Amino acid sequence: MRDGARATGAVARRRMAVGELAIWRALIDTTAELRRILGTQLLQETGLSPADYQVMLALSEANGRRLRSSELAAAIDWERSRLSHHLGRMEGRGLIRRDDCPTDNRGAEVSLTGEGAEMFRRATAPHMRAIKKHFADALTPEQFEALDDILRTLQSHLHPEPAVAPAASTKGESS
Amino acid sequence: MRDGARATGAVARRRMAVGELAIWRALIDTTAELRRILGTQLLQETGLSPADYQVMLALSEANGRRLRSSELAAAIDWERSRLSHHLGRMEGRGLIRRDDCPTDNRGAEVSLTGEGAEMFRRATAPHMRAIKKHFADALTPEQFEALDDILRTLQSHLHPEPAVAPAASTKGESS
DNA sequence: GAGATATGATTGACACGTCAATGAGATGGA
DNA sequence: TCCATCTCATTGACGTGTCAATCATATCTC
Numbered sequence: 109m110r111d112g113a114r115a116t117g118a119v120a121r122r123r124m125a126v127g128e129l130a131i132w133r134a135l136i137d138t139t140a141e142l143r144r145i146l147g148t149q150l151l152q153e154t155g156l157s158p159a160d161y162q163v164m165l166a167l168s169e170a171n172g173r174r175l176r177s178s179e180l181a182a183a184i185d186w187e188r189s190r191l192s193h194h195l196g197r198m199e200g201r202g203l204i205r206r207d208d209c210p211t212d213n214r215g216a217e218v219s220l221t222g223e224g225a226e227m228f229r230r231a232t233a234p235h236m237r238a239i240k241k242h243f244a245d246a247l248t249p250e251q252f253e254a255l256d257d258i259l260r261t262l263q264s265h266l267h268p269e270p271a272v273a274p275a276a277s278t279k280g281e282s283s
Numbered sequence: 284m285r286d287g288a289r290a291t292g293a294v295a296r297r298r299m300a301v302g303e304l305a306i307w308r309a310l311i312d313t314t315a316e317l318r319r320i321l322g323t324q325l326l327q328e329t330g331l332s333p334a335d336y337q338v339m340l341a342l343s344e345a346n347g348r349r350l351r352s353s354e355l356a357a358a359i360d361w362e363r364s365r366l367s368h369h370l371g372r373m374e375g376r377g378l379i380r381r382d383d384c385p386t387d388n389r390g391a392e393v394s395l396t397g398e399g400a401e402m403f404r405r406a407t408a409p410h411m412r413a414i415k416k417h418f419a420d421a422l423t424p425e426q427f428e429a430l431d432d433i434l435r436t437l438q439s440h441l442h443p444e445p446a447v448a449p450a451a452s453t454k455g456e457s458s
Numbered sequence: 459g460a461g462a463t464a465t466g467a468t469t470g471a472c473a474c475g476t477c478a479a480t481g482a483g484a485t486g487g488a
Numbered sequence: 489t490c491c492a493t494c495t496c497a498t499t500g501a502c503g504t505g506t507c508a509a510t511c512a513t514a515t516c517t518c
Contacts, residue, residue: 124415131427132414134434139314141441178466190505192468214466214513239307240299246440252306254429259309265421266316353496365475367498389483389496
């Protein structure tokens with residue numbers, strides 16, 4: 109009786125279990141704490157905020173080490189206005205440059221300055237070490253495997269593949 | 284050979300594996316996306332931000348439904364100045380009140396207004412449904428169990444228990 | 459090629475978070 | 489009692505994030 113939904117195709121109408129809610133809260137709290145710890149350490153040791161690092165990582169991995177503003181926004185999944193504000197601040201600090209785009213006069217091409225590239229280079233190793241220390245060192249290979257599986261499951265739940273033949277979805281999400 | 288550290292007490296000096304870094308990024312990205320989705324929905328459906336909700340949840344669960352400002356900050360793990368700013372905004376919107384504390388003239392006692400309590404009450408069910416829909420419905424009981432284990436492991440790694448007899452730690456963390 | 463529309467990017471207003479400084483009251487020792 | 493010191497809470501400055509509005513250029517259609 110406790111599970112509520114029993115028939116195979118039944119819509120799961122039961123309320124969320126208290127344990128599930130507790131795990132949700134633990135997930136949010138723990139990841140927030142990890143972000144806070146690593147973000148503070150990154151800023152203090154390297155002068156770069158996590159946002160700076162994300163922008164510079166995308167640029168340093170880009171083809172030709174430069175990206176159109178909107179490509180950069182897509183690469184790191186930011187709103188364009190957020191990126192525009194942030195690039196303005198980073199430009200003011202001399203970390204990045206914005207040049208006119210040769211193929212589209214509306215657009216801008218963003219690239220690291222020499223100083224920015226050097227700062228990013230120096231930030232990488234300490235940041236990796238911090239992730240290892242506070243996150244990776246904690247978990248066993250089995251736990252990594254389980255976490256990988258969980259995250260893939262959550263991602264495919266958030267972004268269900270558009271079925272090739274959209275006849276009968278067994279997900280029960282719609283309706 | 285692949286694991287690098289073999290001797291039982293050896294300090295793990297190997298670099299983080301690329302797979303571990305990928306899982307770290309997936310963890311950060313996925314939780315950020317979940318927070319964004321749930322936060323947007325909460326705000327649009329109820330007019331409360333996730334921060335509002337957190338404050339109001341702590342107040343509604345508190346003994347006597349009121350808390351000293353610093354107790355509230357501790358309960359939700361916020362800096363006091365952040366809380367002070369946020370309470371100022373919430374007070375302006377009529378969600379909470381600050382009264383003088385009878386036992387300590389420095390302090391303030393925070394409580395929900397009638398309107399605030401009613402807004403929180405109305406926000407609860409939709410928010411729980413959203414967490415269920417986007418998070419809880421995705422995972423199997425086995426995945427919940429694994430996630431619970433992983434989060435507990437991460438927490439105890441972040442906050443190692445001060446050993447009763449602090450003689451020889453086998454953690455290998457220090458020096 | 460002229461006008462409607464779409465797109466790339468920026469801006470302004472405002473909510474939010476952090477840090478350092480401050481004010482105001484409690485506390486404890488001479 | 490008087491003063492140093494601690495704690496509670498707030499404030500101001502500034503960096504950050506979101507939303508709606510804007511501007512300029514590109515593109516599409518006739």
